Amino acid sequence: MSAIPQQNPKRREFYDRISRHDLAPLWEVLGKLAPPTPATPCVPALWKYRDVRSYVMEAGELISAAEAERRVLVLENPGLRGESAITHTLYAGLQLILPGEVAPSHRHTQTALRFIIEGTGAYTAVDGERVTMVPGDFVITPSWTWHDHGNPGSEPVVWLDGLDVPMVAYFDAGFMERYPEAMQPVMRAEGDSRARYGSNLLPVGYTPQSLTTPVFCYPYARTREALEQLRRGNDLHPCHGLKLQYSNPATGGYPMPTIGAFVQMLPKGYRGRPYRTTDGTVYCAVEGRGRTRVDGKVLEWEAQDVFVAPSWSKVQHEADGDAVLFSFSDRPAQKALGLWREHAPCDA
């Protein structure tokens, strides 16, 4: 890439003159528009749950879920403050629902995932079916599905929300609608979608209607069992440890068209090799403790912490005891558009 051409009075005068016609010279910005490697203002960042939990709880005294509609503290990337974004394409937040509360029903074109961090007894309802969530469960709310949350239990419940909000905003394709009542009617028994689609079975003759999974809860108990079984094989990737991606059982693809989700076990003492990928990734530690070097910055994490690795940053994981990391990114969107790349020097 050649350097930006020199400015001179004649050129500057020309730029000023054409600017009045809403024209600008490409050669002044070409290097920035098409950099040799991804250039993002998004930076590596870590939110220690131990530090932020008290603010989440304080928000619970400040405003009700009903008034807030969603009582969430947004995790803003320090390089993207004010943009409600943890990466350029993804939004993340910590949502609190207190015993007895209901977060009212609505739907929007943005797709959401929940990853439960603390507490049991809350449910989310998606298109007429409730699912009660426990820590480590991964739950999705597909685009344009009615959803409300409730907590009939006795403990505060906190989860990590992940949405494609900035991506949808970029496409100017955001629509939202409120349900006339706080709670949508329950149309199916709890466990219905799991029985139909999440049991290595599908309704006979079933044809997927979209790229979104018909299973909307991936219980941690099953995920953990899979990781436990596989670790006995001791077949570790040099960069990822033992890493699996959540799948849409009807297509084999990602659970959502815009967001992919992953889980990985890093056994005690694991020291990963560096890895880069174009999908900036949000991680939530589920078990254990360790550290992740992101472009040389050391993020020391333990269970319940959230951290983010920007696009094309050099990521290297280490675990002290056995550790489990959940993560999500815009990988399916990048793959659909033919943009996704990875580089694992250890594979070469």
Ligand code: 1HN
């Ligand atoms: C939303 O609907 C939820 O349903 C959470 O829990 C966070 C952030 C932006 C737009 C919609 C929810 C959201 C959101």
